[in-house]
Amino acid sequence: MSAFRRHLTGTAVLALAAACTRAPAPEGTPAPATPIQVVVDTPRAPAFDRTKPPTLAPLGQLTLPPVTRRELDNGLELLVVEHHELPVVDMILVVKTGGEGDPAAKPGVATLTASMLDEGAGRRTALDIADQEAFLGVQVGSGSGWDQSMVTLHAPVAVLDSAMALFADVALRPTFPTADLERLRKERLTELLQLKDRAPQIADRAYAAILYGERHPYGRPLTGTEASTRAITRADVRRFYQTYFRPNNATLIVVGDVTDADVEQRARALFGTWERGTIPATQVTEPPAALATAIYLIDKPGAPQSSVRIGSIGVPRSTEDYFSILVMNTILGGAFTSRLNNNLRETHGYTYGAGSGFSMRRAAGPFTARAEVVGAKSDSSLIEFMKELNAIREAVPDAELEKAKRYLQLQLPGEFETTGDIASQLVPVVVHGLPLDYYNSYVQRIESVTVADVQRVAQRYIDPSKFAVVVVGDRKAIEAGLRALNLGELSVRDITGQPVRR
Amino acid sequence: MKHTVFIAAGCFLITTVAAGQGIPPLTHERYTLDNGLTVILHEDHSTPIVAVNVWYRVGSGDEQPGRTGFAHLFEHVMFMGSEHVPVGAFDQWLEAAGANNNGSTNRDRTNYFEWMPANALSLALWLEADRMGWLLPTMDQAKLDVQRDVVKNERRQSYDNVPYGRAFETILAAVYPPGHPYSWPTIGSMTDLSAASLEDVKGFFRTYYAPNNATLAIAGDFNRDSVKVWVQRYFAEIPRGPVMPPRPTVGEVTIPKDTFLVMEDKVQLPRLYYSWPSAKAFHADDASLDLLSYVLAGDKNSRLYKRLVYEMQVAQDVSAFQISGRLDGMFGVVVTPKPGQSPTRMAQLVNEEIRKLSEGGISPRELARAQNTYRAQFLDQLASVNGKADQLNFYDYFSGTPDYVQQDAARYAAVTAADVQRVARDYLGKPKVVLTVVPEGKVDLMVKELGNVRIP
Numbered sequence: 001m002s003a004f005r006r007h008l009t010g011t012a013v014l015a016l017a018a019a020c021t022r023a024p025a026p027e028g029t030p031a032p033a034t035p036i037q038v039v040v041d042t043p044r045a046p047a048f049d050r051t052k053p054p055t056l057a058p059l060g061q062l063t064l065p066p067v068t069r070r071e072l073d074n075g076l077e078l079l080v081v082e083h084h085e086l087p088v089v090d091m092i093l094v095v096k097t098g099g100e101g102d103p104a105a106k107p108g109v110a111t112l113t114a115s116m117l118d119e120g121a122g123r124r125t126a127l128d129i130a131d132q133e134a135f136l137g138v139q140v141g142s143g144s145g146w147d148q149s150m151v152t153l154h155a156p157v158a159v160l161d162s163a164m165a166l167f168a169d170v171a172l173r174p175t176f177p178t179a180d181l182e183r184l185r186k187e188r189l190t191e192l193l194q195l196k197d198r199a200p201q202i203a204d205r206a207y208a209a210i211l212y213g214e215r216h217p218y219g220r221p222l223t224g225t226e227a228s229t230r231a232i233t234r235a236d237v238r239r240f241y242q243t244y245f246r247p248n249n250a251t252l253i254v255v256g257d258v259t260d261a262d263v264e265q266r267a268r269a270l271f272g273t274w275e276r277g278t279i280p281a282t283q284v285t286e287p288p289a290a291l292a293t294a295i296y297l298i299d300k301p302g303a304p305q306s307s308v309r310i311g312s313i314g315v316p317r318s319t320e321d322y323f324s325i326l327v328m329n330t331i332l333g334g335a336f337t338s339r340l341n342n343n344l345r346e347t348h349g350y351t352y353g354a355g356s357g358f359s360m361r362r363a364a365g366p367f368t369a370r371a372e373v374v375g376a377k378s379d380s381s382l383i384e385f386m387k388e389l390n391a392i393r394e395a396v397p398d399a400e401l402e403k404a405k406r407y408l409q410l411q412l413p414g415e416f417e418t419t420g421d422i423a424s425q426l427v428p429v430v431v432h433g434l435p436l437d438y439y440n441s442y443v444q445r446i447e448s449v450t451v452a453d454v455q456r457v458a459q460r461y462i463d464p465s466k467f468a469v470v471v472v473g474d475r476k477a478i479e480a481g482l483r484a485l486n487l488g489e490l491s492v493r494d495i496t497g498q499p500v501r502r
Numbered sequence: 503m504k505h506t507v508f509i510a511a512g513c514f515l516i517t518t519v520a521a522g523q524g525i526p527p528l529t530h531e532r533y534t535l536d537n538g539l540t541v542i543l544h545e546d547h548s549t550p551i552v553a554v555n556v557w558y559r560v561g562s563g564d565e566q567p568g569r570t571g572f573a574h575l576f577e578h579v580m581f582m583g584s585e586h587v588p589v590g591a592f593d594q595w596l597e598a599a600g601a602n603n604n605g606s607t608n609r610d611r612t613n614y615f616e617w618m619p620a621n622a623l624s625l626a627l628w629l630e631a632d633r634m635g636w637l638l639p640t641m642d643q644a645k646l647d648v649q650r651d652v653v654k655n656e657r658r659q660s661y662d663n664v665p666y667g668r669a670f671e672t673i674l675a676a677v678y679p680p681g682h683p684y685s686w687p688t689i690g691s692m693t694d695l696s697a698a699s700l701e702d703v704k705g706f707f708r709t710y711y712a713p714n715n716a717t718l719a720i721a722g723d724f725n726r727d728s729v730k731v732w733v734q735r736y737f738a739e740i741p742r743g744p745v746m747p748p749r750p751t752v753g754e755v756t757i758p759k760d761t762f763l764v765m766e767d768k769v770q771l772p773r774l775y776y777s778w779p780s781a782k783a784f785h786a787d788d789a790s791l792d793l794l795s796y797v798l799a800g801d802k803n804s805r806l807y808k809r810l811v812y813e814m815q816v817a818q819d820v821s822a823f824q825i826s827g828r829l830d831g832m833f834g835v836v837v838t839p840k841p842g843q844s845p846t847r848m849a850q851l852v853n854e855e856i857r858k859l860s861e862g863g864i865s866p867r868e869l870a871r872a873q874n875t876y877r878a879q880f881l882d883q884l885a886s887v888n889g890k891a892d893q894l895n896f897y898d899y900f901s902g903t904p905d906y907v908q909q910d911a912a913r914y915a916a917v918t919a920a921d922v923q924r925v926a927r928d929y930l931g932k933p934k935v936v937l938t939v940v941p942e943g944k945v946d947l948m949v950k951e952l953g954n955v956r957i958p
Contacts, residue, residue: 156878
């Protein structure tokens with residue numbers, strides 16, 4: 001059994017070989033570092049003073065691997081990065097439509113479509129696909145977010161021919177067998193039943209439903225409701241696939257131990273006959289106006305911790321305030337030493353980790369401050385959350401700003417280490433239409449953020465008078481304390497975020 | 503050790519080439535400072551980043567009953583500053599240098615690691631040295647108390663407030679005899695965490711946190727001469743520790759007869775857990791048991807997944823694992839029945855499949871799927887400097903050879919279908935612990951004697 005200092009993830013089954021995750025990170029990506037001018041610590045410097053940390057040499061300019069861009073005749077964009085460290089390849093086929101394209105009455109179609117891709121493709125059955133994957137020692141994956149759907153491949157180059165043939169079948173020739181669809185439907189319904197056991201997931205779903213309401217796609221669960229899961233038909237899945245999985249709505253990212261020319265040839269052979277389509281624009285309705293700050297309490301009898309989600313509707317990825325928000329959130333709750341984590345964890349010990357983030361999508365996603373706090377300190381935790389969410393609206397000290405900027409800038413080299421890392425970094429570039437040299441100006445744009453910028457975006461996007469405060473916990477133990485805070489009206493909700501009828 | 507046998511047989515090279523196909527060697531330099539600190543350096547200039555990874559040879563298996571969870575609690579305290587590092591500065595300085603860091607504790611060891619842009623290496627080394635040598639001068643009750651609360655919240659978040667989250671605590675106490683170092687979970691009990699004192703912290707540090715009980719691995723983009731100077735400068739004056747207390751040793755764990763347990767939890771569905779004592783890490787059967795776990799539940803075509811989840815659709819999920827440590831191993835199968843299905847039915851089906859495999863063996867294709875998947879994982883472990891640094895320490899700990907990765911991959915390549923069948927019969931045919939986690943008030947769903955595996 002492992003236990004980690006930082007957040008630990010894993011189900012009970014995985015608890016024996018758990019993995020660690022970091023303090024919550026903001027969305028978006030930091031960038032290449034410009035040299036930071038400091039004194040060089042020459043290894044042979046004669047006088048060594050142990051009481052002072054070493055000063056660091058400047059980091060050389062990071063050269064990001066060049067990206068080659070091509071477009072096939074059918075409109076498929078191809079991005080290739082050669083990376084020859086290990087004999088492996090990562091591919092991501094990005095389809096630029098995700099859950100945002102779900103029919104209003106049927107949330108979950110996009111994610112179900114993605115899940116169905118490897119349940120039958122070309123002449124292969126679900127079992128054939130899984131057999132080939134394991135036999136080749138490759139990983140084929142698929143999934144949908146709000147803005148995009150993806151099909152991924154990770155493979156040793158030694159088996160690239162077979163691996164790409166499999167990948168192309170899954171991406172281009174899914175058969176959506178009825179029996180497999182029904183199996184996945186049953187699995188999803190069971191997952192929805194099991195959701196009742198998991199307070200953090202209940203909190204996430206209810207928080208989105210309360211902020212956006214059911215008329216906005218972001219208020220509906222990406223993986224569907226019980227009603228939509230029962231209602232989705234094979235025709236819905238096929239229609240989603242046929243409509244959005246088109247070369248002129250897609251980009252193939254290839255990173256690894258291959259040559260650009262070889263990839264192009266393979267892509268033409270495997271994806272060149274994929275037929276164009278007319279892509280309907282997805283319509284995202286205006287989100288509802290924010291209400292006065294209120295507490296929404298969801299009962300989880302006997303829960304030793306309370307799941308806290310606080311915030312409001314944030315910004316789209318296209319916001320001109322992107323970099324200022326990134327820096328501001330890093331200070332507030334986007335790093336281990338951020339104010340929220342430092343206060344709620346390192347000072348008070350109320351939680352294993354607290355953080356915040358802006359989920360930036362094509363339309364405005366939520367801003368969320370979050371933690372799992374010990375039940376007995378639910379009210380005290382909300383006091384500290386509100387303290388920090390108010391304080392971030394004041395001017396931040398220079399040193400704190402500098403630390404956040406360096407952290408964002410200097411992490412960049414590590415974000416481009418493996419083939420999988422590099423491919424992942426290109427996904428937001430593709431989905432949000434950023435320039436291919438986006439990361440080259442990144443450091444400079446972080447650098448240009450000022451104390452005034454941070455304060456301006458904090459005041460604009462973090463408004464403690466208009467928060468939804470969702471708490472999932474043991475109602476009989478925590479309700480009185482939450483009411484006594486007088487943060488706003490308190491209403492009791494069910495696990496979907498709807499009012500509980502008395 | 504297995505590779506020694508290969509050398510003696512004169513087929514070491516052949517075996518390695520066949521098995522290690524595509525797995526490059528982890529070239530490295532290993533040396534020891536006068537105070538006993540082992541240093542392992544691996545250069546990789548492909549990206550301007552570097553990883554530092556320190557293993558201390560102490561884990562929850564070195565704890566005493568009544569102080570469970572202490573090794574991990576101590577790990578948390580290690581981040582609270584040291585003589586030349588004020589509280590909070592450890593993380594602040596690293597973040598300002600673009601570095602991330604973490605630590606983890608398991609039954610056998612505790613590790614601490616940083617990964618960062620190449621220019622920040624000296625800072626990470628200096629910080630690791632300061633807490634290795636100068637932790638206690640500024641240690642106080644407040645540092646311990648706040649991290650005790652954090653760790654209690656870690657326990658709540660990762661175990662107590664998670665469905666089925668306390669299952670393994672129950673299983674470990676049943677599989678291992680009282681007092682066995684693996685009989686309690688690394689996170690420890692709330693009572694024991696409450697009992698940990700400042701004196702415990704000091705005693706633990708003085709006993710285990712010495713350079714001669716640690717290995718320092720550095721992987722990535724660095725200049726070897728500079729690094730050696732830094733390591734010497736920062737770490738050399740830390741005094742060698744006293745002789746380590748002997749680490750616990752244990753006898754073979756056997757369960758005299760099947761043990762049936764039930765645990766109520768706040769869950770919608772019951773879940774069935776089978777647990778057998780198995781082979782420890784790098785035991786001759788360890789790799790075969792890993793591959794057996796894959797053949798049983800590793801992918802859609804695996805025996806249990808295909809039958810229970812894919813074809814019959816009576817189970818929501820199924821998993822199997824071989825978890826092996828320094829002292830011992832455990833093999834497990836876990837099944838969650840679909841709504842309306844009983845754990846007893848799951849037990850019958852699991853028994854049937856284990857019996858079939860034990861009697862009929864596995865096909866070459868099943869073996870190939872498992873072996874090829876494992877081989878690909880060995881390659882992927884070499885993708886990041888963070889992974890490589892930890893792996894150098896891992897192999898040094900278990901084999902004394904930091905670049906054992908090719909030999910390790912060879913263990914898996916050498917397993918035959920007959921080996922997998924044999925370990926299924928030998929290990930899964932023995933008595934086990936059967937735990938049924940049931941929704942509150944549904945104790946009658948517990949699996950009892952009925953589910954016994956009987957293998958001729």
